[in-house]
Amino acid sequence: MHIDNIKLPLLLRAIILSAVFLQSCQQPPQTDSNELVVAAASDLMKASQDLKNAFEQTSNTKVKFSFGPSGQLEQQIRQGAPFDVFLPAAISYGESLQRDDLLDGNITIYAIGxxxxxxxxxxxxxxxxxxxxxxxxxxxxxxxxxxxxxxxxxxxxxxxxxxxxxxxxxxxxxxxxxxxxxxxxxxxxxxxxxxxxxxxxxxxxxxxxxxHAPIQQAAVVLRSSQNLPAARAFVEFLQSEQAQNILRMYGFEHP
The missing domain is CATH 3.40.190.10 (Periplasmic binding protein-like II)
Known part of the structure; x- marks a missing residue:
């Protein structure tokens, strides 16, 4: 947009907020053997805590989410970020990783945004x-x-x-x-x-x-995961009635 379309302080505030948000999202998390690290599209920020709590009640594995735009998360995965599961808000990002043989198993569509x-x-x-x-x-x-x-x-x-x-x-x-x-x-x-x-x-x-095209919420297990059984279990959990009820509360639709 052109700078003269809005007041300069407003534009500066937008730039600063974007920079702070970018810095907070760019760094992949550190992991330990008892954690499942899920790279998730930012639309899951609010639903994630309920999903995390529900999964951890039936699993010995703790879940940590790392949020960002789907395209940036895909780039981090290709650069070796220690993620176990990837939840992009478009199936195309999963398909891109699948073409390069970076996935364990198939792509699951678990919700529509x-x-x-x-x-x-x-x-x-x-x-x-x-x-x-x-x-x-x-x-x-x-x-x-x-x-x-x-x-x-x-x-x-x-x-x-x-x-x-x-x-x-x-x-x-x-x-x-x-x-x-x-x-x-x-x-x-x-x-x-x-x-x-x-x-x-x-x-x-x-x-x-x-x-617009459907906003297909995809779930994939990454071949590089150090905890494949738990990663597969989490993707399966997203398709469960319990997880679907949680997602529905936040406005997601069943695929």
Whole structure:
């Protein structure tokens, strides 16, 4: 976007928040033999604690999540990050690793994500409202790395809005960072995952899923895992009724 489309302090705040978020997500976690390390798309940030607790109740293995945009996590995996399970928000990232024989077993689609338009201060009744002059900045995850950014772009293109809102767009590191920009006032609206906003108390617009490709939440076990039995058990757990009920509470849909 052009700098003159928003006030400079607002832009600086967005840049600083994105940089801080990026630094917190870039470093893969240290591991020990009793932990299962799950690289997960950022839309799972809020659901992850409930999933972790439920799995650990029936397993001797502790779960640690590492969050980020799916594309960045895939790059970390290729660079040797010590992950056991990868949960991208698009099947394509699992397919890419599968082509290079980096997976143990097949790709599982365990849920479908939903895209929303969210604002803490503006009532959004339709995506066409994004044209309104009161909405000066719109945050979305960078489509280069984040499936929710791709879905947001597709939805806007489907409605013929993409070119009209170009000057308002703020590209965030991840879908969680896009929400953070809107929560702090650095963006007026965020196009993000419903799983991240259900507990905010602010209304949101659920975007018609027919406007974009399905946001397929994939699960894969990495061949490099040092704990393959537990990794396989975790992916199987995600398909269980208990896990599906948890995911449904956060707005995910059954595949």
């Amino acid at each position: 939903r895209l929303v338009a969210w604002s803490s201060s503006i009532q959004i009744n339709s995506l066409d409202d994004l044209r309104l002059p009161d909405i000066r900045s719109i945050a979305l995850a960078n489509p280069q790395y984040a499936p929710y950014g791709v879905a947001a772009r597709q939805a806007l293109q489907s409605l013929g809005l993409w070119e009209a809102v170009q000057p308002k767009l703020l590209y965030a590191y991840s879908v969680a960072n896009a929400l953070q920009l809107a929560e702090t006032g650095s963006a007026d609206v965020a196009l993000v995952a419903v799983a991240l906003v259900q507990d905010t108390g602010s209304p949101y617009l659920l975007i018609d899923s027919a406007l």
